[in-house]
Structures are given as structure tokens and as C-alpha cells.
Amino acid sequence: MESAIEVKDLAKNYGEITAVDHISFEVRKGEIFGFLGPNGAGKTTTIRILTGVIRPDSGTATIMGYNVLKEPLKAKQIISVVPEMANAYIDLTAWQNLMLIGELYGVPKKERQETARHLLKEFGLYERRNHLVRGFSKGMKQKLILCMALMTEPQVLFLDEPTSGLDVESARLIRDTIRRYNEDGTTVFLSTHNMQEANKLCDRIAIINYGKIATVDSPENLRMESSSLKSVEVSFNKPVLANELSKILNVTETKKIGDKIRLYTNKPHNVINSLMDYTRSKSLMIVSLNTLAPTLEDVFIKLTKEHGKD
Amino acid sequence: MVEQQFLEQLKRAFAIAKKDLRIYYKRGPVVIFGLIMPLFLFLAFSIGRSMPMEQLFTGLLGMTIFFSSMSIGPAIVPFEARSGTLERLVSTPVSIWAIFIGDVTASFIYGLLISTVPVTIGLFLGVNITHFLILCSGIILAAFCFASFGILLSAYPPTDVPSTVMMISNLVKFPLIFISGVFIPIHGWGRIIASISPLTYFIDLVNYCIQGTSYYSVILDFAALTGFTLLFLIAAVKIHEKTLPERLH
Numbered sequence: 001m002e003s004a005i006e007v008k009d010l011a012k013n014y015g016e017i018t019a020v021d022h023i024s025f026e027v028r029k030g031e032i033f034g035f036l037g038p039n040g041a042g043k044t045t046t047i048r049i050l051t052g053v054i055r056p057d058s059g060t061a062t063i064m065g066y067n068v069l070k071e072p073l074k075a076k077q078i079i080s081v082v083p084e085m086a087n088a089y090i091d092l093t094a095w096q097n098l099m100l101i102g103e104l105y106g107v108p109k110k111e112r113q114e115t116a117r118h119l120l121k122e123f124g125l126y127e128r129r130n131h132l133v134r135g136f137s138k139g140m141k142q143k144l145i146l147c148m149a150l151m152t153e154p155q156v157l158f159l160d161e162p163t164s165g166l167d168v169e170s171a172r173l174i175r176d177t178i179r180r181y182n183e184d185g186t187t188v189f190l191s192t193h194n195m196q197e198a199n200k201l202c203d204r205i206a207i208i209n210y211g212k213i214a215t216v217d218s219p220e221n222l223r224m225e226s227s228s229l230k231s232v233e234v235s236f237n238k239p240v241l242a243n244e245l246s247k248i249l250n251v252t253e254t255k256k257i258g259d260k261i262r263l264y265t266n267k268p269h270n271v272i273n274s275l276m277d278y279t280r281s282k283s284l285m286i287v288s289l290n291t292l293a294p295t296l297e298d299v300f301i302k303l304t305k306e307h308g309k310d
Numbered sequence: 311m312v313e314q315q316f317l318e319q320l321k322r323a324f325a326i327a328k329k330d331l332r333i334y335y336k337r338g339p340v341v342i343f344g345l346i347m348p349l350f351l352f353l354a355f356s357i358g359r360s361m362p363m364e365q366l367f368t369g370l371l372g373m374t375i376f377f378s379s380m381s382i383g384p385a386i387v388p389f390e391a392r393s394g395t396l397e398r399l400v401s402t403p404v405s406i407w408a409i410f411i412g413d414v415t416a417s418f419i420y421g422l423l424i425s426t427v428p429v430t431i432g433l434f435l436g437v438n439i440t441h442f443l444i445l446c447s448g449i450i451l452a453a454f455c456f457a458s459f460g461i462l463l464s465a466y467p468p469t470d471v472p473s474t475v476m477m478i479s480n481l482v483k484f485p486l487i488f489i490s491g492v493f494i495p496i497h498g499w500g501r502i503i504a505s506i507s508p509l510t511y512f513i514d515l516v517n518y519c520i521q522g523t524s525y526y527s528v529i530l531d532f533a534a535l536t537g538f539t540l541l542f543l544i545a546a547v548k549i550h551e552k553t554l555p556e557r558l559h
């Protein structure tokens with residue numbers, strides 16, 4: 001058994017809306033697998049199916065060989081979840097929340113207490129352990145929810161946008177923790193709409209939109225594929241023909257957008273230099289200049305176009 | 311193996327019960343429906359009427375158990391669905407039935423604890439309890455029965471608005487009080503209507519333990535309460551299992 005998660009032909013509709021559209025993929029043991037997609041792509045729905053919260057309309061999913069529909073308890077026993085919505089019990093203390101989760105996974109009392117103490121210290125919540133979660137800040141809640149997920153030693157850890165809305169430092173702490181558990185052998189399934197985050201953490205990334213997976217590849221390969229989607233947007237004090245600018249070296253495509261011209265390129269730096277030369281030679285003035293990273297939507301559209309062919 | 315798993319799940323159900331007790335019984339409405347409401351109704355019925363002490367005690371005990379065992383049960387599931395903690399629970403390795411047994415257990419324990427109040431009052435006032443052990447068994451059984459009933463009441467419709475469920479459960483609770491002969495002994499064909507209420511059998515049992523006379527036999531009272539308990543419990547788990555996906559939508 002090589003794969004930690006195996007998904008075949010999974011689908012889920014909400015009335016008219018197709019949240020997940022017959023997707024299949026596989027997550028290898030020991031890898032950090034990124035599920036990257038814009039809002040409404042179907043990330044949360046997929047995670048809720050895999051963690052046994054909702055049933056799919058069709059398809060199968062196994063986790064470490066356990067079918068999540070037929071042996072839900074066995075599958076749930078070896079996974080942990082950091083769900084999208086903060087949902088610790090706000091009327092319990094941090095400590096009581098951790099004890100509850102430990103009990104629900106059948107962790108013996110002594111071990112429960114030790115793990116909780118250790119985790120709370122690590123995440124800087126130990127001093128607040130006997131406070132009600134009601135009074136916690138968003139970041140503190142999110143850290144506690146991660147602690148709850150780590151009360152067992154999960155074989156597969158699901159995280160649904162674990163760093164969204166957190167400050168830089170908290171986000172880094174969470175990323176470091178994910179990496180460390182992964183090094184110790186935990187397979188990680190991470191959903192995010194943040195490309196940088198996926199690049200930094202993941203071994204492989206699935207790009208999902210409109211409930212469909214466009215591609216599954218390493219961050220490096222995805223970067224190469226999408227690098228031609230970088231662009232420079234410029235406007236001048238006098239009208240300039242877009243055609244004129246397409247002659248600049250390294251520019252693959254130009255587009256007129258309002259009074260601005262967008263130049264697609266994989267070398268924005270060089271293009272900016274050439275633009276400077278151009279303005280000088282034509283005695284123009286640059287009014288605005290921006291470099292744009294490819295949006296997820298761009299990458300997705302490019303990839304679906306390409307992968308739709310084969 | 312199967313037994314071991316069953317016991318393990320029961321243990322986890324107790325963890326859920328502990329959580330419920332910690333969270334929900336600190337709340338205002340719980341205290342109101344568990345303690346103040348029975349007292350209120352008790353006063354409404356008893357003031358200005360010369361009722362024998364025994365009859366007053368029976369009424370107070372019956373109402374207290376009925377209200378306290380059902381005070382928060384109906385609100386637990388809608389409340390958890392709303393706050394997102396239900397989703398968290400469902401993603402842990404706990405069977406659906408164990409989650410609901412946990413909720414029933416919490417209601418049961420609360421009902422049992424609160425019922426010691428009227429029993430103590432009764433003993434102080436010199437109510438003569440002839441069959442103390444039978445009374446205790448009856449209290450335990452009744453508390454479990456009403457706790458299951460409370461969880462059943464929230465099973466359908468699968469709303470996540472606690473106040474809606476509370477309204478439904480009050481619509482069911484009050485008529486039951488009136489048909490069960492809590493304060494006014496029921497005669498004639500009122501008995502036929504009374505026989506559909508589980509509370510009737512508990513009141514009958516208490517009458518036996520204190521006054522030595524009862525309408526039904528003790529065995530029948532116990533059998534009826536057990537029957538109602540099983541019915542409520544199984545229906546609660548089955549219907550909740552059915553409606554749970556809609557709550558997690």
C-alpha cells in the first residue's frame with residue numbers, strides 16, 4: 001500500500017451547485033499534499049467528505065486503506081482535522097477542550113495530560129489553559145484547534161486553510177509545525193488559496209477550481225508552467241499602440257486594458273528595463289507601472305486549457 | 311472484540327456527557343426549566359387548596375424529574391450544529407449513536423441530581439416513604455426515560471435554532487403534565503388518555519411508594535416506563551442518524 005489517500009470519482013452536489021465534480025487523485029504516504037484553489041473551488045467540501053463529516057453523492061475514498069464510507073471509525077481514528085471554521089467549545093477552557101478530544105480518540109489519561117501540557121507550552125497557550133476559549137483571540141483559537149488536532153499522533157493530518165487570517169508570526173509557527181510533523185512521518189493534506197504557502201510547504205499540489213482538478217504536480221513544475229503568466233502593466237502620458245510594445249524582447253503577449261497595456265512575460269525584470277529605454281527614446285513618461293504575479297484563476301485557466309486537450 | 315469496541319464507544323459517550331454537563335447546565339434557561347418551572351407550577355396548583363402532603367410531594371417530584379431531565383436535552387444538538395462543534399464531534403472516531411447516548415446521559419444525570427431536591431424536602435416535611443428502594447429505582451428509570459424523550463424531541467425537524475426546538479418541546483411537555491394526573495387524580499375515561507403519557511406511570515409508582523395504593527400494578531408501571539424508554543431511545547438515535555446529514559449541510 002503506497003498511497004495514504006486514494007480518491008476515485010468523488011462527486012457532491014448541493015442542489016444545482018456542483019461542489020465536487022468527479023475528482024480522482026492520490027496522496028502518497030509521507031508527503032505534504034496541497035489542495036490549491038480559489039474561493040468556492042470545492043476544497044472544504046472535499047475535506048469534509050474525506051474526514052467523514054458528509055457523504056459524497058458518488059465515488060469512493062480510502063485513507064490508509066480504510067474506506068471512509070464503510071469503515072468510518074477506523075479511518076477517523078488515524079486522522080486528525082483542523083477544520084475551516086473555528087470550532088473549539090468556547091464555553092470550555094483550553095485544557096478541557098484538549099482533554100475532551102483526547103478522550104474521544106481514546107488516549108489514556110496520563111498521555112492525554114502530558115501531550116496537552118507539551119502542546120500548550122509549545123504554542124504559548126499554557127498560561128491561558130484554564131481560561132474559557134470564549135475569550136481567546138482568533139489566532140489563539142486557531143492555535144488551540146491545531147493543538148486539538150495534534151492530541152493524537154495522526155497518520156494523516158487534514159488542514160483546511162490553517163493560516164488564513166493569521167499574522168505572519170502565527171502563520172509561520174503553524175507552517176513550521178506542519179513541516180515538523182511531516183518529517184516525523186505524518187502525511188499532510190493541506191488546503192489553501194495561497195500560492196506562496198503551497199509553494200513553501202508542499203511536495204505536490206493539486207489545483208482545483210469549479211469542483212474539478214486541473215492538474216497535480218510539484219510546485220516547481222507548476223511554477224514553470226505558469227511563469228509565462230507573469231505580467232507588467234504600464235501606462236504612459238500619451239497613447240501608445242500595444243502592437244508597438246509587443247516587439248520588446250521576452251514579451252509573449254500584449255493586451256490593452258483601459259488606458260493601460262499589459263505585457264505578458266516570464267522575465268518582468270528585463271521587460272521593465274526595456275520599457276525604460278523605450279520611453280526615453282520616444283520621450284514619453286510612465287504614469288504607472290506594476291508587475292503582476294499570475295493569479296490562481298490565470299494558472300487554472302491555462303492548465304485546464306492545456307490539460308483539456310489530452 | 312466487538313464488545314470491547316462497544317465499551318470503548320460507551321467510554322467516549324461519557325466524555326461527551328461530561329462535556330454537556332460542563333457546558334449546558336451553566337445556562338440560564340436550564341435552571342429555569344429544571345428548577346423554577348416545576349416550583350412555579352407546583353405553587354400554582356397547590357396554593358389555596360387543601361391537599362394532603364403526600365399528594366403535594368408526588369406532584370412536586372413528578373414535575374421536577376420531568377422538567378429537569380428534559381430541560382436542556384432538546385437544545386444540545388441544534389446548538390452544536392449552529393456553533394460548528396457538531397462537525398468537530400462527527401469527525402472524531404465516535405459512533406453517531408454514542409454521541410446521542412452521551413447527550414441522553416448528561417440529561418439523565420442532571421435530572422437525577424435535581425430530583426434529590428424534592429426528595430430531601432419531602433423527607434424533611436415528614437412524608438412517609440414506605441418503599442424507598444422502589445422509589446429510587448423509579449426515579450432512575452423515569453429520569454432516563456424523560457432524558458431520552460428530550461433528545462428525541464430535537465431529532466425532527468433538523469433545525470439549528472435552539473429556541474424553535476424549545477418551543478416544540480414545551481408544546482409537548484405541558485399537555486403531558488395535564489393528562490398525567492400530576493396534581494389531580496384522574497378517573498373514568500381520562501385514564502385512557504393518561505395511559506399514553508410515560509409520566510402517568512411514574513406518578514402511579516410514587517403513589518404506591520408513599521400511599522401504598524396505585525392504579526396499575528408496580529410491575530406494569532416499571533414495564534411501561536422501560537418500554538417508553540426503549541422506544542424513545544431507539545427512535546432518538548435512529549431519527550438523529552437520519553437527520554444528521556442535513557444539520558451538517
Ligand SMILES: Nc1ncnc2c1ncn2[C@@H]1O[C@H](COP(=O)(O)OP(=O)(O)OP(=O)(O)O)[C@@H](O)[C@H]1O
Nearest residue numbers: 014017019038039040041042043044045046193559
Ligand atoms: N452546505 C452547502 N450548501 C450549499 N452549497 C454549498 C455548501 N457547501 C458548499 N457549497 C457550495 O459548494 C461550492 C464549493 O464550496 P467549498 O466550501 O467546498 O469551497 P472552498 O474551496 O472550500 O472555498 P473557500 O476557499 O471559500 O473556503 C461552493 O459553490 C459553495 O457555494
Ligand SMILES: [Mg+2]
Nearest residue numbers: 043044045084
Ligand atoms: Mg473552504
